[in-house]
Amino acid sequence: MTVLIRRLAGHLARGLVMILVVTTVSFFVIRSVPGDPMAAKYEKLVEQGMSPEAAQRAVEVLYGFAPSGGLWQQYVDYMTGLLRLDLGQSLTVPGVGVSTVLFSAAKWTILPVLAGTLLSFLVGVVLGVYAAIRRSGKLGDALAISGSLLHGVPQYVLALLLMAVFTTLIPILPAGGTADIMYEPGLNAGYIGSLIQYATLPVLTYALASYGGWILAMKSSVVTVLGDDFILAAELRGMKRGIVFRYIARNAILPLFTILALSLGMLFGGAIFIERIFNYPGLGLMLIDSITNRDYALMGGAFLLITGAIIVANIVADLFYTVIDPRVRSGEGAP
Amino acid sequence: MKRLAAVAALLGLAAVTACSGNTGDKSAAGGAGGGGGLYTTIDGNKPGLDVNGPFNPWSPKGNAFAGYNVMKLAWTKNHLTDPNQFYPGIAASWEIAPDNSSITLHLQPNNKWSDGKPVTAEDVKFSIALAYTQGSTAFAITPGAAGAASEVEVVDDKTVKITQDMENPSVTFVRGVMDSAVVPKHVWESVLPADFWDKLKAARGEGADADKAREEITALAEKVLAFAPPKDVSAGPYTLERMNPGEALLVKNKNFYNAANVGPDQVKLLNYTGNEQIWNYLIAGKLDSAPFTAVPTDVMKRISATPGNGVVKGFSPVALGLAFNQSKKPYDNVHVRRGLAYLINRDEITKIASPEGGTPAVTTTGIHQKPAADWLGDELGKLEPYKLDVAKAEEEFKEAGLKKEGGKWTLPDGKPWKFTINVPAPFSDWVSGAKAITSQLNAAGIDAEVLSVADYPIYLEELAAGKYDVGFWLIALGPAPYNIFQRLYGASNGWSVLGGKVKHAEPGKNGNWMGGPETIEVDGEKINPGELTAKLNSVSGDEQKAIVGKLAKAANQDLPVVQLWDYVNTQFVNTNRFTGFPENESDLLRQPAGVWIQLGMVKKKQ
Numbered sequence: 033m034t035v036l037i038r039r040l041a042g043h044l045a046r047g048l049v050m051i052l053v054v055t056t057v058s059f060f061v062i063r064s065v066p067g068d069p070m071a072a073k074y075e076k077l078v079e080q081g082m083s084p085e086a087a088q089r090a091v092e093v094l095y096g097f098a099p100s101g102g103l104w105q106q107y108v109d110y111m112t113g114l115l116r117l118d119l120g121q122s123l124t125v126p127g128v129g130v131s132t133v134l135f136s137a138a139k140w141t142i143l144p145v146l147a148g149t150l151l152s153f154l155v156g157v158v159l160g161v162y163a164a165i166r167r168s169g170k171l172g173d174a175l176a177i178s179g180s181l182l183h184g185v186p187q188y189v190l191a192l193l194l195m196a197v198f199t200t201l202i203p204i205l206p207a208g209g210t211a212d213i214m215y216e217p218g219l220n221a222g223y224i225g226s227l228i229q230y231a232t233l234p235v236l237t238y239a240l241a242s243y244g245g246w247i248l249a250m251k252s253s254v255v256t257v258l259g260d261d262f263i264l265a266a267e268l269r270g271m272k273r274g275i276v277f278r279y280i281a282r283n284a285i286l287p288l289f290t291i292l293a294l295s296l297g298m299l300f301g302g303a304i305f306i307e308r309i310f311n312y313p314g315l316g317l318m319l320i321d322s323i324t325n326r327d328y329a330l331m332g333g334a335f336l337l338i339t340g341a342i343i344v345a346n347i348v349a350d351l352f353y354t355v356i357d358p359r360v361r362s363g364e365g366a367p
Numbered sequence: 368m369k370r371l372a373a374v375a376a377l378l379g380l381a382a383v384t385a386c387s388g389n390t391g392d393k394s395a396a397g398g399a400g401g402g403g404g405l406y407t408t409i410d411g412n413k414p415g416l417d418v419n420g421p422f423n424p425w426s427p428k429g430n431a432f433a434g435y436n437v438m439k440l441a442w443t444k445n446h447l448t449d450p451n452q453f454y455p456g457i458a459a460s461w462e463i464a465p466d467n468s469s470i471t472l473h474l475q476p477n478n479k480w481s482d483g484k485p486v487t488a489e490d491v492k493f494s495i496a497l498a499y500t501q502g503s504t505a506f507a508i509t510p511g512a513a514g515a516a517s518e519v520e521v522v523d524d525k526t527v528k529i530t531q532d533m534e535n536p537s538v539t540f541v542r543g544v545m546d547s548a549v550v551p552k553h554v555w556e557s558v559l560p561a562d563f564w565d566k567l568k569a570a571r572g573e574g575a576d577a578d579k580a581r582e583e584i585t586a587l588a589e590k591v592l593a594f595a596p597p598k599d600v601s602a603g604p605y606t607l608e609r610m611n612p613g614e615a616l617l618v619k620n621k622n623f624y625n626a627a628n629v630g631p632d633q634v635k636l637l638n639y640t641g642n643e644q645i646w647n648y649l650i651a652g653k654l655d656s657a658p659f660t661a662v663p664t665d666v667m668k669r670i671s672a673t674p675g676n677g678v679v680k681g682f683s684p685v686a687l688g689l690a691f692n693q694s695k696k697p698y699d700n701v702h703v704r705r706g707l708a709y710l711i712n713r714d715e716i717t718k719i720a721s722p723e724g725g726t727p728a729v730t731t732t733g734i735h736q737k738p739a740a741d742w743l744g745d746e747l748g749k750l751e752p753y754k755l756d757v758a759k760a761e762e763e764f765k766e767a768g769l770k771k772e773g774g775k776w777t778l779p780d781g782k783p784w785k786f787t788i789n790v791p792a793p794f795s796d797w798v799s800g801a802k803a804i805t806s807q808l809n810a811a812g813i814d815a816e817v818l819s820v821a822d823y824p825i826y827l828e829e830l831a832a833g834k835y836d837v838g839f840w841l842i843a844l845g846p847a848p849y850n851i852f853q854r855l856y857g858a859s860n861g862w863s864v865l866g867g868k869v870k871h872a873e874p875g876k877n878g879n880w881m882g883g884p885e886t887i888e889v890d891g892e893k894i895n896p897g898e899l900t901a902k903l904n905s906v907s908g909d910e911q912k913a914i915v916g917k918l919a920k921a922a923n924q925d926l927p928v929v930q931l932w933d934y935v936n937t938q939f940v941n942t943n944r945f946t947g948f949p950e951n952e953s954d955l956l957r958q959p960a961g962v963w964i965q966l967g968m969v970k971k972k973q
Contacts, residue, residue, distance in 0.1 A: 066829075068828035068831065071831065072823045079685060079841060081850070082504065083504050084858065086503055125426065125428045126592040127589070127592060128420070133419055136418060140612060200647075207647040208639075209638065210612050210613045212614070213613075217609070311638060312613075313612035320640075321640075324822060326824060
């Protein structure tokens with residue numbers, strides 16, 4: 033237990049240093065992104081019929097929220113704010129805190145990506161085991177080929193394909209949005225059904241896009257385990273098929289758990305193409321919006337969230353591995 | 368295991384059934400939407416609904432939708448030449464002083480806020496105070512700002528008089544006033560200090576006190592932008608009921624002055640982040656109307672194939688120009704610019720790049736061809752049309768000293784001439800247009816290429832920094848002639864108006880990336896196009912028309928840009944559920960559907 037705590041403390045210390053480094057680097061990188069969002073806003077206003085002078089004044093007001101002062105001063109202010117958990121104000125939605133915007137978008141990314149990842153993990157792992165055991169049969173081959181195919185197809189192609197099939201050819205699912213606004217939000221069947229309906233295509237895309245990876249990884253892992261002596265020994269001892277299968281699965285799945293934990297960390301990165309295609313307003317879309325508007329505070333907040341999530345996922349993966357793998361646990365007594 | 372599989376299969380079937388059950392088009396049935404039906408559309412002015420946004424018309428992402436739950440004093444008509452024509456809004460009628468020095472507004476007599484309180488002249492005056500903090504056209508505190516109001520007087524409970532500062536008047540003063548949003552004073556009162564009008568009076572003066580007062584008013588801007596009323600109190604035909612990141616639901620405001628004639632009981636606004644999403648909604652027949660969207664020909668066919676879908680076209684005061692950086696060779700030579708104008712086949716370019724949303728420019732005047740006919744009359748036909756003419760182009764190039772060697776044009780010193788058009792990558796019509804132009808120029812022996820940049824902010828930054836030789840530039844942004852010619856002879860070409868005085872900056876300085884000469888000769892007369900443009904803000908009638916004529920001729924002869932195509936306001940409507948949409952060329956087509964609805968035009972189909 034002491035080793036576990038020591039390990040956790042070490043991870044946290046390293047994580048904090050990484051967050052500090054990433055925050056600093058991203059702060060300066062973000063502010064060196066080229067482009068003049070004020071000019072773009074000005075152009076939009078004059079296109080709408082506003083006089084050039086009025087458009088100029090309006091833009092100056094809108095961008096009055098932007099931090100001012102030298103870059104170092106801005107950096108010091110930003111880091112001081114971070115210590116108070118203040119990520120600053122969004123330029124895109126004046127007066128609204130970055131954390132509010134981030135958390136508002138995060139839920140629309142986390143839930144579908146989590147659902148899609150877990151679904152593909154479960155299906156991929158089960159079918160991966162089957163494909164490995166029956167690797168000489170037609171079904172095993174078919175499963176492996178399906179995995180390779182889906183693994184090779186880019187996410188956005190899958191998304192467009194599903195969109196074309198289920199919103200145009202067989203129009204049974206909505207093309208975009210999060211829920212039908214006609215339903216009062218809450219724990220009622222209509223609203224929940226609507227949430228599921230709108231999330232179906234994004235979730236299906238996430239699941240199909242990552243299914244190939246899981247099935248191939250699991251198949252490969254199982255094939256390796258199948259050649260291990262302890263499986264042969266178990267079979268020679270006449271153990272039941274179910275028990276042998278459990279031995280195989282438990283040992284083969286270990287490396288996949290690490291990948292799963294890291295994948296969950298990547299949840300916060302969103303899936304820009306999928307969210308864009310299905311007009312699903314998660315972190316990916318928010319990130320695009322913030323880059324287009326050069327909303328530095330929001331971009332910084334988003335990168336911080338993504339970085340933090342990946343670091344936490346790494347820590348969790350490592351600790352989880354310690355718990356589930358006796359070989360790692362046995363190192364407890366080591367100096 | 369089998370039982371588990373059976374249960375899972377049943378649950379899956381139930382989920383699919385539930386999902387399928389929800390896909391029924393409730394708006395078509397009108398059941399969920401009530402008696403008047405549910406109108407589904409997209410607010411083109413506010414792409415990207417944001418649940419975090421406040422009910423604030425000044426917030427760029429506020430949940431305040433003009434025409435629906437936000438009312439302006441009046442709604443501007445899409446008139447070809449007159450920017451001062453309006454449909455009633457909060458103001459039912461108005462009187463404009465003959466010298467344009469004031470406007471007296473008579474408010475709708477029976478209008479109430481959605482919380483039941485009457486809409487009064489005090490609400491209007493308070494909203495004008497808020498507008499001052501945002502620096503709008505008519506309500507500016509910048510010293511010397513043209514067309515700024517000098518006094519706002521509440522005449523009675525339903526009458527407001529606004530007077531223009533005649534030291535630096537503008538013909539667009541009335542438009543600036545009318546284009547103001549009105550919010551309820553009783554909700555917003557805490558945002559402004561009680562002595563606001565005293566501060567404003569002080570701000571109009573000179574000296575340290577005036578500077579301090581201006582600073583204090585400017586400092587209020589952020590407070591106003593960030594203000595979030597606890598609930599939507601609207602004087603418009605609708606109030607916001609609820610929203611999620613994908614959709615907003617607005618319900619009829621029974622207190623609206625024209626509620627009896629408002630057709631749909633509910634309006635659903637859909638979020639969009641890209642044109643392709645609008646196309647999908649249109650193909651699925653989900654939208655009752657949609658704003659102007661660039662649509663490729665094949666998508667257009669699919670949209671048109673959906674039952675009920677139709678297209679309404681009207682005037683859009685925007686045109687696209689191929690703009691030159693005249694501080695770079697050989698574009699400083701007018702003969703090169705003219706030669707290029709003769710080589711570009713505008714009909715073909717428009718057909719490729721903007722078949723539905725554009726019409727080939729008849730020539731370069733800086734004005735969209737529809738108002739150009741009104742402004743210029745017979746003179747329009749006398750201008751050089753720059754029709755495709757390779758021989759004339761070659762003559763012009765030779766006049767400029769360019770040489771043709773081995774089928775390729777070179778610069779006068781024999782060095783290769785590389786013609787590069789820069790475009791922002793996300794603008795698909797611009798990219799297609801640029802590619803078509805380079806293809807035509809390459810065929811004529813000019814080594815031409817297209818370079819794209821990642822997005823519009825980068826494009827504008829690099830354009831303003833003078834990094835490009837040639838780029839695309841929106842022009843003809845009317846209807847006010849001052850705004851139109853500002854695009855050719857404004858800040859981008861060196862002229863700016865400071866404190867009512869026109870100044871010219873050297874090429875490469877203060878945003879002057881076009882780099883044209885300060886004076887040019889038109890029909891033997893030396894003119895300063897920037898000064899003439901600035902004058903358009905204050906003169907009217909024949910004098911204004913004469914200046915427009917001179918500037919159009921200057922643009923035609925000097926070609927700071929080659930006008931490629933004039934945009935067409937192409938909108939989509941679906942007549943399956945509602946009728947009464949504006950006809951082609953309607954002067955309402957630049958207003959959101961909420962304005963059509965509030966004027967009593969849109970009705971549920973019987």
